[in-house]
Amino acid sequence: MKTFLIDDDDLGNYLTETLLRLEGFSDDIRTFQAAEEALQALLTQLNEKIPQIIFLDLNMPVMNGWQFMEALAPYETRLHGRCRIYILTSSLALTDMEKAKTYSLVAGLIHKPIDVEEIRAIRSQLEEERAQ
Amino acid sequence: MSVSDSVPTNAFFDQHPDAVFTLNTAGELIRANARFAELLGYTPAQFVGTSLFQYLLPSETVRARQCFQQALRGEILTHDVSVRTKEQGIRSLLCTVFPLVEGQEVRGVHGIMKDLAAAERAEKHLRQREQQLSVIFNTMTDVVFVLDVEGEGRYRFSFANNAFAVTTGIPLAQLIGRLAQDVIPEPLRTMELARYAEAVATRQRQTWQETSDFPSGRITGEVTLTPVVNEDGTCTQLVGIVHDLTAQKQIAEALQISNERYEYVFRATNDAIYDWNIPGNTLYWGQSFEALFGHVLEENVSNLDLWAEFIHPEDAARTVNSLLQAVESADVRYWQSEYRFRRADGSWATIFDRGYVLRDAAGRPLRMIGAMQDISERKEAEERQLQMSREVFKQNADLQQFAYIVSHNLRGPLANALGFADLLQRTSKDTEVFDTSLKNLHASIRQLDAVLMEVNTVLSIRDQQEVPRLELVHLAGVCQRVAQSLEEPLHECAGTIVCHIPEDLRVSGNRAYFHSIFYNLFANAIKYRAEGRPLVVEVEGNASPETGTTITISDNGSGFDTVKAGQEVFQLYKRFHAVGPGRGIGLFLVKSHVESMGGTVAVESQVNVGTRFILHFS
Known part of the structure; x- marks a missing residue:
């Protein structure tokens, strides 16, 4: 399962990536420390293989998680059903949870650190959808 | 009465105003004067x-003859007679006869x-005149009195009119015939007696108020006192x-x-009170006007244009228009406005002006009386209060933001530590x-510690709003010392820091703050240097009494987009570089230090x- 990890914190990226690999969630994981780079990578292969799952951090310099979502807005219909975005944040703020609901591309919000149960839940969700 | 022996002289006869005649013993006229002839027409x-x-x-002849006979016997008689004039008219006359004696013998x-x-006519006329005068005297409201001058300071009331009694409350009965010194209290x-004496002595009219x-x-x-003087120049009466x-x-x-x-x-009020005559457009200002604003008016009476000239240009049109509108509206009595008014020294006073419009029956404006109240102090206090509440509000918002950021920044490494601890349990x-996770667990905990240290630093800066001790800081020295402390990282990236600050430049401030400022700016320059060219940082400083002290720190690094960054450059935990270990605290510290020393900091950058x-320090 093609997966993007977007977080300026390299320790966080390493942690998430290792857990995903240990769980056998994905063997195609790309990490980005800047949201701008991830956006560019996504848009250049829009017609080809886009990631099915994106884990997106919120608090990042230059382009934060919400700005990344805004930048994706024009491509929403083309991404819908092909790409699920999970907000992965250390923030516990309720406002972020409320805001996450306003984006149809956002499938959920996960508080760091991501754990095994959460990874398994995401996988089973995907499998259910695929079965339908 | 004895009878004179002399015959009346011709002069007596001719000049006598009455008809005079002489009869002989037979009753025949011996002589008669011109008046006698005139009476009878001959x-x-x-x-x-x-x-x-x-x-x-x-x-009447019989009675006349009897009287004649009696006169011949030596009597003096007066009786009425009627005579027939030459023109057959009849005149009633009063006749007095007395004997003409020559020697011892009655001759006629x-x-x-x-x-x-x-x-009769004269008497009647006199009576009428007297009555008229009496009516005039007694109906006039002015007091009239006559004093007889008796000499030796004695003045006796011989006349006074009703007004005297009415005005003074002294009945005329108690007045007439009495001496002035006995009546006047x-x-x-x-004082009165002195005046009387003066009038008598000078024979001049006296006038005074009492x-x-x-x-x-x-x-x-x-009082007007007129002396009445007789023929020989003596003052006999005072009117x-x-x-x-x-x-x-x-x-x-x-x-x-x-x-x-x-x-x-x-005088008592601090307000500038004015009185504006609207039809004449004259404006009168009370004394406070000068005291309040310092304008020395050449003439107190000015006009509305002068007032309008002193109003702040931004307020003038609004204020003057509202005044004129109020004055022209027949039903408006009060006008009020707030505006800025120029003082003589060029500063601006904030004025609360309130006026009352006086109108005639038709509602036309006549005058406006009002007061200009200087509310500058109150206004400034309000401004300060507003500024203070703004600051409090901002600080509160800052604190909220700070709490949010801190929790986020603490939560980041904490979440990582949790994650790695969990991972360690699951791996051999x-x-x-395992090795990497352990290493990362350590790193996360160190980060956690670093964040807490920062929080401590930031809090201590926020608490310290004022500089504890001001000194003249030798800038070039501080700059060079900081540059030396960064020698190692500079050497690693082949960078140089060139200090052009004049040796004699000293700025009032805090040495530790300047140290921190240079350190953070230089560390940023090293952190965000451009790839592919060696870093050069140039520091310049100049000072003049007019412009203050300006210090510029310029680098040839990667720069950032100032448009995107906007006002957030100096905000806590704001980062503008995607790469590198920035924590978003350095520029926040720089700004805090500069501002607490009364300076300002600005940034220019190009990617x-x-x-x-x-x-800049002024």
Whole structure:
């Protein structure tokens, strides 16, 4: 399962990536420390293989998680059903949870650190959808 | 009465105003004067030798002869006679006869006739005149009195009109015939008597004003005293007229009191009180106007244009228009406005102006009375309060933001530590993942510690709003010392820091703060240097009494987009570089330090060209 990890914190990226690999969630994981780079990578292969799952951090310099979502807005219909975005944040703020609901591309919000149960839940969700 | 032996002289005859004649013992006219002839319509010569009785009415001849006989016997008699004039008219005359004695012998009779009608008419006329004068004297409101001058300082009231009694409350019965010194009360008496004496001595009219208490109340009058002088120049009488000024005096006094009160209000109030005559466009300002604004008016009376000239240009049109509109609206009584008004020294006072418009029955504006109140201080206090609440609000918002950021920044490494601890449990000890996870767990905990240290630093800066100790800081020295402390990282990236600050430049501030400022700016320059060219940081400083001290720190680093960054450059935990270990605290510290020393900091930057920080201390 093609997966993007977007977080300026390299320790966080390493942690998430290792857990995903240990769980056998994905063997195609790309990490980005800047949201701008991830956006560019996504848009250049829009017609080809886009990631099915994106884990997106919120608090990042230059382009934060919400700005990344805004930048994706024009491509929403083309991404819908092909790409699920999970907000992965250390923030516990309720406002972020409320805001996450306003984006149809956002499938959920996960508080760091991501754990095994959460990874398994995401996988089973995907499998259910695929079965339908 | 004894009878004179002399014959009346010609002069006596001719010049006597009455008709005079002489009869012989037979009753024949010996002589008659011109007046006698005139009464009867003849010439005096025509009478000689004629009998007097032929000129009398026949009905009166008998009585006339009896009187004649009695006169011949030595009596003096007066009786009425009617004579027939040459033109057959009849005149009533009063006739007095007395004997003409020569030696011891009665030779005839002298007679004097008076025109009774004329005498009656004169008396009647006199009576009428007297009545008229009496009416005038007693109906006039001015007091009139006459004093007979008796000498030796004695003046006796011989006449006074009703007004005297009414005004003074002294009945005329108690006045007429009495001496002035017995009637006039002290302290008026002494003064009055002195005036009388003056009038008598100088024979000049005296005029003065006096106020005195009478039974009818306090009376103020203007007295005119006219001496009456007889032929030999002696003053025999004084005629006084007193014009009662009490009512006028009371009005004048009331007016004066009211004016005084108005003057005191003018002086007591801090407000500039004005009185604007609208049709004439004259403007009168109270004394406070000068005191409040320092404008020295050449003439107190000015006009509305002068007032308008002093109003702040931004307020003038609005204020003047609203005033004119209020004045033109017949039903508007009050006008008020707030505006800035120029003081003589060029500064601006904030004025609250409130005026009352006086109108005539048709609603036309006549005057406006108002007060300009200087509310600058109150306004400034309000401004300060507003500024303070803004600051408090901002600080509160900052604190909220700070709490949010801190929790986020704490939560980041904490979440990582949790994650790695969890991972360690799931992996075998001798794997690469285990080693890395352990290493990362340490790193996360160190980060956690670093965040807490920062929080401590930031909090201590926020607490310390004022610089504890001001000193003259030798900038070049501080700059060079900081550069030396960064020698190692500079060497690693082949960078240089060039300090051009003049050796003698000193700035009032805090040495530790300047140290921190240079350290953070240099560390940022090293952190965000451009790839592919060696870093060069140039520091310049110049000072002048006019412009203050300016320090610029310029680098040739990677720069950032100032448009995107906007005002957030100096905000806590804001980062503008995607790469590198920035925590978003350095520039926050720089700004805090600069501002707590009363300076300002600005930044110019261009992506891939470099960044320049400008510090300014005035």
